[in-house]
Amino acid sequence: MKRELIALVAHEINRAYCASLGDDSQPAWADAxxxxxxxxxxxxxxxxxxxxxxxxxxxxxxxxxxxxxGWAYGEVKDAEKKLHPCCRPYEELPPEQKSKDYLFRGVVHALKDLPDGDAERILELQGQLDHAKATLIQLSQPVRLAIDGAPSVPVGQIGVQYIGRRADFTDRVYGTGLTFVQGQIRQLPLATARQFLRHPDQFAEAEIAVVVSDTPVIDQQDDTAEILARANLVEKEKREEQSNLQDVRDQVAYMTSKEALATFALTNYQQKLDKRGSIDDLRAQVLQMVDQFGAL
Known part of the structure; x- marks a missing residue:
């Protein structure tokens, strides 16, 4: 089941990426x-x-x-004639086509440890995948620059402006770690931008005219990407900590003897258990230690 889930996610991300390039020919997974x-x-x-x-x-x-x-190279993909524009060596592919291979590989590695049927985990990773997708799209295409020195908006991102009444705003809901001052515009990945734009009383999509340039320009004052990267790292560490904690709880739950529980408590938490109690009482005590002191 896991391989089908990974293939589905990879296919849908590729379909969205193709659409960003103006290619709307990719069918949904269910229709492919x-x-x-x-x-x-x-x-x-x-x-x-x-x-x-x-x-x-x-x-x-x-x-x-x-x-x-039986496929061969063709300027335009034609499934009936088995022609495909990517049927050529990798070094001959344009950058936007090479990016598809980076996206596909990234999806497989992001989901390869996913337990079969763990749909909740897929949803947790969706924001990371959207951010990775937007980043790769940005690297593979010309950078879009704003006219007259306005903030630039790379492909795959949205300008979001803070319009709330307070002088400043700090995100404590979505875990991004972002702060805004009145009127500030930040360039956000699509998934993150959608979260903020759910609050029209505080945020609005920035209307920025753009032109296309082949020369990448980096705004040294925009720390959005750095802040989001730190927030993603913190969130990843938090998930790993929770996963490790659950692993230890599961380990304790499967212990079937008082001796095993007592040894576990002494070895990991330097706590002695009174083995005269019932096994359920001992297990409850050990689980309380796990919750209090963590997965040591």
Whole structure:
């Protein structure tokens, strides 16, 4: 089941990315033809079996399978004639096509440890995937610059302006760690921007005219990306801590003897248990230690 979930997420992210390039030909996973589903599954299997594979090797594996199935190079993709513009060596691909391999690999590695059927975990990772997608889109396309020195808005991000009545605002709801002063505009990944824009009394999408430039320009004063990266790291560490804690609780729950519980408490928490109590009482005491002192 896990490989199908990974393939589905990778396919949908690729479909959204293609749409950002003006390609609306990609069907949803539920409507995709069998050959496209199998191609995505084969890519997932390749990365699961070869975790160190590079995006270039990912494309080589895809190309080998395509050629074996009778596909050939064509300026426009045509499934009936089995023509595809990416049926060529990796070094000949344009940057926006190479980015697809980075996206695919990133999705597989982000979800490879996901337990089968853990839909909640998929939702937890969606924000990270959206942020990764927006970042890769930004790297693969020309940077969009604002006219007359206004803040730049990279592709895949939205300008969000704080319009609340207070002089400043600090996010304590979504865990981004972002602060705004009155009228400030920040460039946010799509998923993060949507969260703030749910509060129209405080935030509004910034109306910024843009032109396209082939020369990347970095706004040294915009610390949004740095703050979001720190927040993502803190959130990741928090999830790992919670996961480790649950692992220890599960370990205690499966202990079937007083001796095992007493040894665990003494070894990990230097606490002695009175083994004259019932096994349920001893287990409850150990679980309380786990909750109080953490997974040591």
């Amino acid at each position: 033809p069998e050959w496209q589903l199998q191609s995505a599954l084969a890519g997932v299997d390749m990365h699961l079996a070869n975790p160190d594979a590079t995006p270039e090797q990912s494309h080589a594996s895809w190309l080998e399978q395509k050629l074996a199935d």
